Amino acid sequence: MPAAYIGVGSNLGDREGNLERAARMLARTRGVWLLRRSRTYESPPHGPSQTYFYNQVWEIWTDLEPEPLLDALLAIEARMGRRADRPRWAPRVIDLDLLLYADRVSVSDRLQLPHPRMRERAFVLEPLLELLPEGRDPVTGLSFRELRARVGHMPLAVVDGAHLLCHPLYR
Numbered sequence: 001m002p003a004a005y006i007g008v009g010s011n012l013g014d015r016e017g018n019l020e021r022a023a024r025m026l027a028r029t030r031g032v033w034l035l036r037r038s039r040t041y042e043s044p045p046h047g048p049s050q051t052y053f054y055n056q057v058w059e060i061w062t063d064l065e066p067e068p069l070l071d072a073l074l075a076i077e078a079r080m081g082r083r084a085d086r087p088r089w090a091p092r093v094i095d096l097d098l099l100l101y102a103d104r105v106s107v108s109d110r111l112q113l114p115h116p117r118m119r120e121r122a123f124v125l126e127p128l129l130e131l132l133p134e135g136r137d138p139v140t141g142l143s144f145r146e147l148r149a150r151v152g153h154m155p156l157a158v159v160d161g162a163h164l165l166c167h168p169l170y171r
Helices: 015-027 066-079 122-131 144-151
Strands: 003-010 032-037 041-043 053-062 095-101
Touching: 003 015, 003 066, 003 122, 015 032, 015 053, 015 066, 041 122, 053 122, 066 095, 095 122, 122 144
Parallel strands: none
Antiparallel strands: 003 053, 003 095, 032 053, 041 053
16 A cells, blocks of 8 residues: 655644644545654745644555545545635645655646655655655655755744654544
């Protein structure tokens, strides 16, 4: 069963509660097993006049193909109140991005793997390194550690100090 990695963020309302609610919803999704979660990081928003984000990366096993997995992620976002027609960089209750699906490299109208902007985002690379310290980008061949160094300094604060490890049957 392939491993996939999900980038998660929230900057509206109870940010920590939003991450926890989304994790429970994903863990109850048929064909998805939530294995591990990184620590929670706080990062600045891209848009103006917004609250800082809470970010994590989740490791899952799944028997869903990438596009059905994307559909499951979008359904969770919708159930949590995220509107599909929101402007780019708008505040969000939850943001779930499929970052990696095994070592698959693919592009479709709906999905690009790996996620095209993960290489430039410290708030993705830092928690991803916790889960995949020896991981490599399947497109460039660069290690996630090298990619994180290229991004340079970005203010990230660790919100919780402990890894949130999940049992594969976390439901």
